[in-house]
Amino acid sequence: MARLSLDHVTKSFANFDAVKDVSIDVGDGEFLAVLGPSGCGKTTLLRLVAGFEKVTSGEIRIGSETVSAKGGSVAPERRRVGIVFQNYALWPHMTVAENIGYSLKVAKLDRAVARQKVEDALALVNLQGLGDRRPSNLSGGQRQRVALARCLVAAPSLVLFDEPLANLDVHLRASMEDEFAAFHKRTGTTIVYITHDQAEAMALADRIAVMDGGRLAQLATPRELYHEPANEMVASFISQGILLPADVLGAEEAGHCKVRVLGTELVVRCRSGERPRTGARICCRSADLDVSPDGAGFDGLVKRVIYQGGAARIEFAPFNAPDLTLHFEQPDPVVLESGAQARLRIRSGWLIPAAGAAS
C-alpha cells in the first residue's frame, strides 16, 4: 500500500496541454475517483502515474519514491502498479491462467507458488475453474474480472482503473461495482479509479477529483462535491446542478448568507467569510425547487413536461430571465402541463465561491 502524490504535474502533447498543473495527494489505502467530461485528460493522468507518459513538468511520487520528474522517470515495470484497462487488454494468445500468472512468471516466481497464487486470484474474482479458457471465450464481465485478477495477483501497492465498467451493461456494472468496493475493503489497496459515471464515483470513492480541460476543478468527498461545489463547472457537472445569477446582500453568518435571486430574497449556504457582492451565482439542485402556488417565489412558464415514470421532469423558464432553464421533478399525480404558468420557490442553495477564492 502506498501514498500517491502528484505535485504540479503538467503534460503537453506538442502545444496542447492534456494535463495542466494538477496536484493531488492520495492517502494510503484511499479510493480516489477521477471524474470529468470526455477528453479532459483523465486517461493521460492515469498513464502519467503508470509511467507510460513522461511528465512535462512537476513530480509524481509513489510511497516515498519519486517516480516521475522532469529529469527522469522510473520505468513502468518497476513501479509496482496494477492497471485495469477499459478494453480489458487481455492477451489473446494466452489462457486465462497464463494471463493472470504473467507478472509472476516475469518475476521468476517458483512454479507451484505461482500456480497457487493464480488459483487464489481466480477465486477472488469468482472465476474458479476457468483458468484454461481463452479470453475470447469469456463474456464481457468475465473478461473484466480476469483483468482485475491479473492486476491483483502481483499485490501491487497502487491499482489504477481506467473506466473499467464502461463496456458493461447496467446490471453487470452494479454487481462489479459491489465487487470493487468489497475488494477495496478487503485489501485496503490505494486505488485511482477513472470514470465518467458520477453515480459510480459517488458510490465507490472516498474522494473524487473532478477534472476539466486538463485542470483539477475540485478534489473533495462526494458529499462536499454535491453540496459545496467549488466552481461553476463542478456545480453544473455534478448531478445537473442549476446555476442562477445572484447578488449577495449580507455577510456570512453561521455558514449562511442572504442573496437575491430572480427578484426574490432567500438564504443560502456559503463559505465562511463571504461578503456582499454582485454578479455571484448560486447552485441549486432540482430537489431544492418546489411549486408554491400562493407563497413567495417567482413566476414563469412551464416549457416541457417529460414523464419519467412515477414523476415528471419539468423544465421551467422564469419570466424575468426567460433564457434560463430550471428543472425539477414533480411526483405523480403530475398536474403541470407544458405552456402552463406556475410559481416556483427555491428552498435552499449554495453560493459558489468567487473565482480565485482559496478553497
Added chain:
Amino acid sequence: MSTSIRESRGQEMALTAAVAVVIVLLSLLPMLRLIKEIVAPGGTLSTVAIKAGLASPATWIATWHTLVVGIGGTVLAVLSGTLVAVLITLTDIRGRSALVLCYVMPLMIAPQVTALAWLQLFGPASPFLNLFGAAPPLGTKNPLYSTSGVILLLGVQYGPLVFLLVRAGLRKLPRELVEAARAGGAGWFTVLVTIVLPLMTPSIMAAAALAFVSCVGNFGIPAFLGIPANYLVLPTLIYQRLAGGGPAVLGETAFLSVLIGIIAMAGIFAQEVMSRRRDYRISSTSLPAEPYEFGRWRPAVQAGMWLLIVLVLFLPLFGLVLTSLVPGYGIALNARTATLDNYRFVLFEHDAASRAFFNSFWLSIAAAFFAVLVAVPIGYLIAWGKQRWVRLLNLSVELPYALPGVVLAIASLLLFLRPIPLTGIQLYNTVWIILYAYLARFLVLALRPTISGYHQIDRALEEAAQVAGAGLFMRMRTIIFPLVAPAAIAGGLLIFMTALSELTVSALLWSSGSETIGVVMFSFEQGGDSNYAAAMSVITVAVTFVLMLVTNLLAPYLPSGVLPWRD
C-alpha cells in the same frame, strides 16, 4: 419502370459475363490445361508423365535444392524483415520514412538485377573492389556462385516483403496489450518476446509463406548465381530442359512446374495450419504503443540501420553503375577509362537489346493498361457484389500470381503450342504469348489496390447516382471509375515496373524477335558481357525510380498500403 429494371439487370449480367470470360481465359484455362497435361497427356488418363518425372535423379536433386534455398531464403528474409520491422515500428528511431523507402527498394528491383549487382560487387573483376585494389585475382570463383550466395540474395530480395506485412501487423497492436505487460513488471525485451512476437504470429507466418513461395519460384537469382555453379533448382532446371529440348520436353517440364506449384502450396498450407493453432485475434483498436527509447544507444542503432541499407541497396547499385561504365571485363575503372559506350551499345547498336527495350516497354504498358481497365469492374463485383461466388473470383485471379511464374509460363506454352482452335491463330513463338502471360500473372497487382479503393468509398455515392437514374455502365464511367481511378492506376504503375524487367516468364516464352529486357540481360551475362547487362540494368532501375516518383504524386488519393515504399 419495369423496362429500366430490366435494363440495369441486363447491364449487370453483361458485366458479370464479361468478367467471367476474362477470368476463365486468364486464370482457369491455363491451370486446367496444365493439370490435364499431367493427368492425361495426349487426352487419355495416364501416369507416364508423372512416373518419368519421378524416375529422373535430376528432378530430385533440383527439388532438394529448391527446398534448401527456399527454406534458407525464407528464414533469412523472416529474421531480417521482422527485426527491421520491430526496430522501425516500435522504437524511437529517427528518419522512418527514409528508412522504409530504402529498405523496401530492393523489392522494386528485379531479382536478376539484384543478382547482377551483387555479383559485380564481389567478383574478381569488381570495379568497386578495384577502386581499393582489393578485387580477388582474375579467374577466382565469385563467392556468390554458391548455395549460400543464392540464399543470401533471396533473403535480401524478400526481407522487405516480410517487413511490410509484419510492420502492418505491428501498427495494429493496441498499446494496452503492451502496457498491461509492462505494468506486470516485464521489461521491454520480455514484452517483445512474450507478447509482441507471439501476437504477430499470424503476420509473420503469412509473411513467411509469401516469402517461401517467392523464393521457391524465383528464377533470376538462381539463374545468375546457381547455373554457373551448376546448382540447379526447379525453375532453372525447367529453363535448361526447355532451352535444350524445345517443345518435345514440354510434358516433362509440365510435371516439374506442377512440382513447384505443390511445394509452394505446401508452404501456404503449413502457414494456415500454424496460424490456426492458437487464438491471436486482436479485438480492440487503440493507439499504437509508445516507442521504445534507445536513449544514448539511438545513434548507434540508427547507424547500424543505415549500414544495413548501404549494404543491401546502395553498394550493389553502386557496383552496378561502376560496371556499366567499365569498357571491358577486368579493366580498372578510372576517370580515363570510364565510358558510356555500354549504354550506347545496348540502346542503339545491339539489335536484340534495342528490340528488347521496345518490346518490354510496350508489353508492360499494354499489361498495365489492360489490368487497370479490367480491375475496375472485377473489383466492383468483388468489393460490392452480393453474390457468394465472387470470393472464388478473387481466388482465381490471385492464383496465377500466387503460383510461381514458371508454372504459368509452362501452362501458357501448353495452351498455345498449337494454333488456337477454329481461328488458326498462332501465338507460340510470338510476342503475344508473353503478353497473354503478363496479363494473367499481373492482373492481381492492379486488382488488390482497386479493391481496397472500393472499400474506402461510401457506397452511397453510387446509390445516389442510381437513384438519379444512371444505369450500371453510366455509373461505372461517371462515378465509379473516377473514384477508384487513383488506386487502379497506381496498381497499373506497379504492374509496369514489375513487368518491365521481368525475367521468369519471358525466359521460357521468348523467341527471336520477341526478346524482353530481362532475357537479353540474362544472355549478356551468360555470355560474359556483364558490362552490357549492367548498363541495361541501370537503365531499368532508373526508369523504375522515376516511375516511383511519379506514382508518389498519386499518393494523397490512395488508400494507405497501396504503394509499398510509402510509409
